[in-house]
Amino acid sequence: DTAVSQTPKYLVTQMGNDKSIKCEQNLGHDTMYWYKQDSKKFLKIMFSYNNKELIINETVPNRFSPKSPDKAHLNLHINSLELGDSAVYFCASSPQQEIFINTEAFFGQGTRLTVV
Amino acid sequence: GIQVEQSPPDLILQEGANSTLRCNFSDSVNNLQWFHQNPWGQLINLFYIPSGTKQNGRLSATTVATERYSLLYISSSQTTDSGVYFCAVTGGNKLVFGAGTILRVKS
Numbered sequence: 238d239t240a241v242s243q244t245p246k247y248l249v250t251q252m253g254n255d256k257s258i259k260c261e262q263n264l265g266h267d268t269m270y271w272y273k274q275d276s277k278k279f280l281k282i283m284f285s286y287n288n289k290e291l292i293i294n295e296t297v298p299n300r301f302s303p304k305s306p307d308k309a310h311l312n313l314h315i316n317s318l319e320l321g322d323s324a325v326y327f328c329a330s331s332p333q334q335e336i337f338i339n340t341e342a343f344f345g346q347g348t349r350l351t352v353v
Numbered sequence: 354g355i356q357v358e359q360s361p362p363d364l365i366l367q368e369g370a371n372s373t374l375r376c377n378f379s380d381s382v383n384n385l386q387w388f389h390q391n392p393w394g395q396l397i398n399l400f401y402i403p404s405g406t407k408q409n410g411r412l413s414a415t416t417v418a419t420e421r422y423s424l425l426y427i428s429s430s431q432t433t434d435s436g437v438y439f440c441a442v443t444g445g446n447k448l449v450f451g452a453g454t455i456l457r458v459k460s
Binding site: 278281282291295328329341344346348 | 386392450453
């Protein structure tokens, strides 16, 4: 059973398009996150949600809009895609509200977004 | 914010060799994790180790929280150990990652 699953795994799209990445976790966790991994492999948090509420928005452009319909899902919608958005996007989850305090985070398999 | 430094940045090993990866962090933490990103890009949880020592097969990890460092030991390395190893710690409600150690194990 996949704990944190993302779809799609690969996404190639043209500049200016709008796209979404979906994430679901079946671990019963309260908190979910989006991380971005750049071309140098550096991982940085973008957003975190706890029980459908936005907790962290890490100075991400407004073109990125997370949506959490329930605590098991956190989707990422990106408007007007730019070349610089090309990266690998990871979804993650952890058990409790105090983010990462004494808890272990689990990551999805990543979505490789290529903007051409 | 908290800083996480990993060393070495790159490491090439012959199959069967042992290695030690280091993670230094700039502030006290209550969460530290080691991940392996395999060549397919998956982030695999290796250890959740805010303090103490844990072992899992050929891998073990030690965190000395008072001295703000953690070590990941890989013994009898195999080609499947290749990839990037990340250390990550809590900092301001975020899991902050180091830049990683790229490990290549040659057969």
